[in-house]
Amino acid sequence: MSIMGTRVVRTEDPVFLSRGATYTDDLTDERLNGALHLTLVRSPLAHARITAVDVEAAREAPGVVAVFTGADVDLAPALLFAGANPGMVRPWLATDKVRFVGEPVAAVLTEQVYQGQDAADLVEVDYDPLPAVVDPRAALADEVLLFEEVGTNLAGGFGHDKEFDEHLFDDCDVVVTRDIVNQRLAASPLETRAAAAVWGDDGRVTLWASTQNPQSARDEIAGWLGIDAALIHLIAPDVGGGFGAKIGADPEFALVVWLAKAVGRPVRWAETRSENLTGMLQGRAQLQTITIGGNRDGDVLAYRLDILADAGAYPRLGVFLPFFTRQMAPGVYDIPKVESRARTVVTTTTSTGAYRGAGRPEATAAIERAMDLFAAEIGKDPAEVRKRNVVPPDAFPFETKGGAVYDSGEYAKAIDRVLEGAGYAELRAEQAARRERGDVVQLGIGVSAYVEITGGGAFSEDASVEVHADGTVTVLTGTSPHGQGHATAWSMLASEHLGIPIEKITVKHGDTDLIPRGSGTMGSRSLQTGGVAVHQAAGELVELAKRRAADVLEASVDDLEVAEGAVTVKGTDTSVTLAQLAEKEQLKVDTVFDSGAPTFPFGAHVAVVEVDIESGKAVVDRIVTLDDAGPIVNPLLAEGQRHGGIAQGISQALLEEVVYDSEGNPLTATFADYAFPSAAELPSFTLLDMATPTNLNPLGAKGIGEAGTIGATPAVQSAVIDAVSYLGVRHIDMPTSPLRVWEAINAARVESGAGSDSSEGAQQ
Amino acid sequence: MIPVAFSYARPDSVDGALALLAEHGEDATILAGGHSLLPVMKLRLGAPEVVIDIGRLPELRYIRVQGDEVAIGAGTRHRDLEASDVLGSDVPLLAAVARTVGDPQVRHRGTIGGSLAHADPASDLPAAVLALDATIVLRSPRGERQVPATGFYTGMFSSVKEPDELIVEIRVPRTGSAGWAYEKFTRRANDWAIVGVAVVDGRVGLVNMGASPLRASATEAALADGASIDEAAALADQGTDPQTDVSATAEYRRHLARLLTRRALTTAAG
Numbered sequence A: 001m002s003i004m005g006t007r008v009v010r011t012e013d014p015v016f017l018s019r020g021a022t023y024t025d026d027l028t029d030e031r032l033n034g035a036l037h038l039t040l041v042r043s044p045l046a047h048a049r050i051t052a053v054d055v056e057a058a059r060e061a062p063g064v065v066a067v068f069t070g071a072d073v074d075l076a077p078a079l080l081f082a083g084a085n086p087g088m089v090r091p092w093l094a095t096d097k098v099r100f101v102g103e104p105v106a107a108v109l110t111e112q113v114y115q116g117q118d119a120a121d122l123v124e125v126d127y128d129p130l131p132a133v134v135d136p137r138a139a140l141a142d143e144v145l146l147f148e149e150v151g152t153n154l155a156g157g158f159g160h161d162k163e164f165d166e167h168l169f170d171d172c173d174v175v176v177t178r179d180i181v182n183q184r185l186a187a188s189p190l191e192t193r194a195a196a197a198v199w200g201d202d203g204r205v206t207l208w209a210s211t212q213n214p215q216s217a218r219d220e221i222a223g224w225l226g227i228d229a230a231l232i233h234l235i236a237p238d239v240g241g242g243f244g245a246k247i248g249a250d251p252e253f254a255l256v257v258w259l260a261k262a263v264g265r266p267v268r269w270a271e272t273r274s275e276n277l278t279g280m281l282q283g284r285a286q287l288q289t290i291t292i293g294g295n296r297d298g299d300v301l302a303y304r305l306d307i308l309a310d311a312g313a314y315p316r317l318g319v320f321l322p323f324f325t326r327q328m329a330p331g332v333y334d335i336p337k338v339e340s341r342a343r344t345v346v347t348t349t350t351s352t353g354a355y356r357g358a359g360r361p362e363a364t365a366a367i368e369r370a371m372d373l374f375a376a377e378i379g380k381d382p383a384e385v386r387k388r389n390v391v392p393p394d395a396f397p398f399e400t401k402g403g404a405v406y407d408s409g410e411y412a413k414a415i416d417r418v419l420e421g422a423g424y425a426e427l428r429a430e431q432a433a434r435r436e437r438g439d440v441v442q443l444g445i446g447v448s449a450y451v452e453i454t455g456g457g458a459f460s461e462d463a464s465v466e467v468h469a470d471g472t473v474t475v476l477t478g479t480s481p482h483g484q485g486h487a488t489a490w491s492m493l494a495s496e497h498l499g500i501p502i503e504k505i506t507v508k509h510g511d512t513d514l515i516p517r518g519s520g521t522m523g524s525r526s527l528q529t530g531g532v533a534v535h536q537a538a539g540e541l542v543e544l545a546k547r548r549a550a551d552v553l554e555a556s557v558d559d560l561e562v563a564e565g566a567v568t569v570k571g572t573d574t575s576v577t578l579a580q581l582a583e584k585e586q587l588k589v590d591t592v593f594d595s596g597a598p599t600f601p602f603g604a605h606v607a608v609v610e611v612d613i614e615s616g617k618a619v620v621d622r623i624v625t626l627d628d629a630g631p632i633v634n635p636l637l638a639e640g641q642r643h644g645g646i647a648q649g650i651s652q653a654l655l656e657e658v659v660y661d662s663e664g665n666p667l668t669a670t671f672a673d674y675a676f677p678s679a680a681e682l683p684s685f686t687l688l689d690m691a692t693p694t695n696l697n698p699l700g701a702k703g704i705g706e707a708g709t710i711g712a713t714p715a716v717q718s719a720v721i722d723a724v725s726y727l728g729v730r731h732i733d734m735p736t737s738p739l740r741v742w743e744a745i746n747a748a749r750v751e752s753g754a755g756s757d758s759s760e761g762a763q764q
Numbered sequence B: 001m002i003p004v005a006f007s008y009a010r011p012d013s014v015d016g017a018l019a020l021l022a023e024h025g026e027d028a029t030i031l032a033g034g035h036s037l038l039p040v041m042k043l044r045l046g047a048p049e050v051v052i053d054i055g056r057l058p059e060l061r062y063i064r065v066q067g068d069e070v071a072i073g074a075g076t077r078h079r080d081l082e083a084s085d086v087l088g089s090d091v092p093l094l095a096a097v098a099r100t101v102g103d104p105q106v107r108h109r110g111t112i113g114g115s116l117a118h119a120d121p122a123s124d125l126p127a128a129v130l131a132l133d134a135t136i137v138l139r140s141p142r143g144e145r146q147v148p149a150t151g152f153y154t155g156m157f158s159s160v161k162e163p164d165e166l167i168v169e170i171r172v173p174r175t176g177s178a179g180w181a182y183e184k185f186t187r188r189a190n191d192w193a194i195v196g197v198a199v200v201d202g203r204v205g206l207v208n209m210g211a212s213p214l215r216a217s218a219t220e221a222a223l224a225d226g227a228s229i230d231e232a233a234a235l236a237d238q239g240t241d242p243q244t245d246v247s248a249t250a251e252y253r254r255h256l257a258r259l260l261t262r263r264a265l266t267t268a269a270g
């Protein structure tokens, strides 16, 4: 029986659940003996000139070995993302200016970790405050500049040098436009950022770091430090979640390497949660203007998306992500005319980067909001309007007006399946009954349909499979799992070909000396690139084994088959085991799989929420999702990815938001204020399955890691708005907090002349 | 997340704790459950030189009937309140309010004395104790005094408790079958209240509606005058001064106070 598609329990879990994982800060590697601990002095102001830094008192503090300021670091400030405005470079420690709360200003190295904060508190920095710029619209005005010498806050853009087509909506009977917010989120992995570095006598540095892609982190750090990448041995130990915010290297990692060299001792760094909530890359952060037009029958004829993205203080990957948002702008719909542009500005806030979905959820949220607004305007059912406009199944491969080529899809079917799974007609009847009765708790139903890009950017991946003489197998992969379960899935893929049980298969990753090439784990790419590479390597190993066995068994290759770890002459019991072959000569295959293009998984979600219209509080009652990522290797792992994604998607719609005040102070720098979800805020999820393969890889597999997030967010937001739409509410920005819902209801009542706050007596 | 260095003492009696408090004065702080104090210290918002741990003193951990009142030792954990049969029958409001505090870990560490002493207007128990017309018993080397809960709070994180005083007991009138309800409004299950309203026997305590926990006096007066629940609840935010923060505006908090008071009074009227 094939192991493929079965619910194999994660081989990673026994260690995680018993002894516990070994994260960077847990390392006891003897090379780190005697390591100094780095504590960073961080700016309390969002925007200020530094007039003086006095580290004398800190140098005298107990346990202090060295204190560095920006003046001591002989490295040129770096442009952290190559595509950004080249003048927007970040110093390793701030020198003349700080540009966000949390920017490192001085580095304190102490013998013991607990001595660090005491010494850091003694560093005196004189600041001359400058006005903050928090709102990207204000940044666009270029009145307050983060980089005066650059002369603009514009960090990058796509399609922004062209005028919009003033005739785009000429054929439309109905045009709706709206400014909406895709709010800033904090990735909040349970393991915060950490790094440890030691230079060897051979002139190479070993760096342990919590990252999603060690190989590119190695290259980035080498570039920043101006050294040869071959001098860096980067190891990612267990990584406790990343969600996109651990893609590549952070400047702190390079600083750790530089400091270890400067003091000639190993250096370790692990940030606190408060530092994480201001220092780690944050996600989303787009202001969007959506305009949609069509006819009263429900045909959408034109769509425009105007994006203003917030890069934070120093441009990172966030500058690039609107590219994906533009590419996915039309979503699952075949819209005759689509145009978009994106501008990204710097603000005096934490830098932005990828967060689960990274550019695609922003596209889906926008087009799905637009579809709802359009349906409401023409008075038609939002699910029907969606189905009317989707790309039909016979149109694939389908080149969209966003410039993407969708590989395969069954969009209308996905919508039908979730509507049926949720009991859509009954839900609408229940909603009508509650409205009729004037219930305090109203029902809202939200439908979303989505398509996204997985494996975008890095299409190829390395793998090697080796069978050893003792019958065990080692798989090397260039992916870098941090919770996804690759050890389990990659073992299954190898086992399927070799017939060797997964207990005998070890999957190794995350060590750049062992695996010099690899693109890591992000963008839901791993199975369709790295997993397929393992599948391919194992298949090639079978062929290699057959060729070798042909000699040993004196048989023709065509007469041989591989099963249960042995090569057998078909129809006989003449065989040689793979282990025996390995004894004679190394039995190993290195391979590269290149898909050449990304895939486009899709799905549909129905969210059902209850909204207390007196208090404004929304609670998700049910969510029914269909997430089609092609054939599934292990449903347990795929469902786990969907669950996590849905949870984060619901959370964006209802709870989470990074907030700064007008002075640029972060107001959500602890988990008491940043509304990270718990199980108590989430319902059980109903997952429906469908598997439409892609022809871009032999497994037919697409990515599943981000799907839940992309589908759930607009479904839940839409459901909250739907619950109060009968009161005249058309839109509520995310998170749809009780306050926002209550304000929206009040505003709608004022507009309809009903007066506000009618739930009880007048205010005094 | 590492506090400033401090010295730690764990006396084996209340008298021992009082003696240490007297000795170190303002430099010392009492540690009970630590669930308010330790975050303050780890974020370096506070840096006591001496920490006096009373968290393991059995003499402060009890719930017993004393005439018309239930006497509760200051070191009693939220979890003890929640699970107490005595409170369940004689002061059900207090057990129910304790059940809404944080999560199980928090409730197994946090104490009623610590919660009242910390004087955070967003805490649940102070408003309940106010609505219950409880008495707070303070002890110092100078002796013992009893302060009505209604006269205990003086402002944000401040009370009439002197630095050398320890809360040793809370005396709560037995409300028995009198109508009660607690409405705690949060975004997430384990959050602090955006607004909370505790009602018992026609008295109303408000959480997070000003610098300190307070009573909705206008509502109580209206009820006493025979006003309807709707009329009385509409006055719940009178005399309050709520904050605007990330989760609510002052105006929204006023709305919630009125709404939750109406709901709590309705439930209490049962």
Ligand SMILES: Cc1cc2nc3c(=O)[nH]c(=O)nc-3n(C[C@H](O)[C@H](O)[C@H](O)COP(=O)(O)OP(=O)(O)OC[C@H]3O[C@@H](n4cnc5c(N)ncnc54)[C@H](O)[C@@H]3O)c2cc1C
Binding pocket: B029, B030, B031, B032, B033, B034, B035, B036, B037, B038, B039, B074, B075, B100, B101, B102, B103, B106, B109, B110, B111, B112, B113, B114, B115, B117, B118, B122, B123, B124, B125, B165, B166, B167, B168, B190, B191, B192, B193
């Ligand atoms: C994650 C989390 C969630 C929480 N959620 C809630 C919530 O929803 N609602 C809520 O009300 N609370 C909540 N809390 C606070 C919790 O209830 C605290 O335990 C409580 O506020 C303080 O009690 P404690 O025993 O821990 O006091 P400690 O933290 O030990 O002390 C607090 C203060 O009181 C002083 N003190 C303590 N005991 C005495 C005494 N007997 N006499 C004089 N002074 C004393 C201390 O010196 C200190 O200044 C939460 C806490 C955490 C960590």
